[in-house]
Amino acid sequence: xxxxxxxxxxxxxxxxxxxxxxxxxxxxxxxxxxxxxxxxxxxxxxxxxxxxxxxxxxxxxxxxxxxxxxxxxxxxxxxxxxxxxxxxxxxxxxxxxxxxxxxxxxxxxxxxx
Amino acid sequence: xxxxxxxxxxxxxxxxxxxxxxxxxxxxxxxxxxxxxxxxxxxxxxxxxxxxxxxxxxxxxxxxxxxxxxxxxxxxxxxxxxxxxxxxxxxxxxxxxxxxxxxxxxxxxxxxxxx
Numbered sequence: 001x002x003x004x005x006x007x008x009x010x011x012x013x014x015x016x017x018x019x020x021x022x023x024x025x026x027x028x029x030x031x032x033x034x035x036x037x038x039x040x041x042x043x044x045x046x047x048x049x050x051x052x053x054x055x056x057x058x059x060x061x062x063x064x065x066x067x068x069x070x071x072x073x074x075x076x077x078x079x080x081x082x083x084x085x086x087x088x089x090x091x092x093x094x095x096x097x098x099x100x101x102x103x104x105x106x107x108x109x110x111x112x113x
Numbered sequence: 114x115x116x117x118x119x120x121x122x123x124x125x126x127x128x129x130x131x132x133x134x135x136x137x138x139x140x141x142x143x144x145x146x147x148x149x150x151x152x153x154x155x156x157x158x159x160x161x162x163x164x165x166x167x168x169x170x171x172x173x174x175x176x177x178x179x180x181x182x183x184x185x186x187x188x189x190x191x192x193x194x195x196x197x198x199x200x201x202x203x204x205x206x207x208x209x210x211x212x213x214x215x216x217x218x219x220x221x222x223x224x225x226x227x228x
Contacts, residue, residue: 034217043219043220043221043222044156045219049216089156091217093208093217100144100163100169101146101208101217102158103155103156103158104155105154105156106155
């Protein structure tokens with residue numbers, strides 16, 4: 001079946017540090033991969049996505065590359081800011097299962113000045 | 114509408130009462146999801162509607178939970194005989210099934226507190 005496993009949190013970093021949040025997936029077909037972000041007190045919103053192998057999604061300085069060989073979609077940012085403090089969710093959507101979305105458990109990030 | 118709309122935004126109820134939570138998805142979106150998010154926890158899948166297909170109810174935690182989607186649009190999540198452990202934020206999301214890169218759009222959620 002389909003599933004997403006992401007790095008346990010919480011993660012605490014100093015401002016300008018490098019961020020990696022690991023995400024691996026299991027899928028029966030060829031899924032699209034997503035990172036969603038939930039800022040404090042707000043709803044979930046799409047951060048970035050990739051639809052096929054070797055695609056790189058990017059937004060707001062965040063990047064993630066769809067790696068089919070390692071079934072991974074790790075989120076990275078070179079220099080985090082306090083405003084990046086949020087909960088990050090990795091997700092996949094698979095046409096083989098009617099485009100149903102599967103989410104990881106979320107990783108809480110706190111960036112301290 | 115412009116986005117996914119959920120109501121009420123906040124609901125406080127007494128243990129044992131029934132509650133209904135409403136979701137109005139983005140117009141034209143055929144897929145609709147309900148998730149539950151407890152304090153500090155991830156997203157717990159509850160139910161998934163896709164067009165006229167039978168819904169995937171595999172995530173409903175007990176038979177006290179049910180959901181309907183009328184006319185392929187508005188959905189109502191009903192919790193009967195609420196318990197304190199039902200306290201959580203209930204999130205609704207919708208997407209356009211026809212797109213292979215279909216983005217999931219979330220509502221702001223309905224915060225349920227069972228006293």
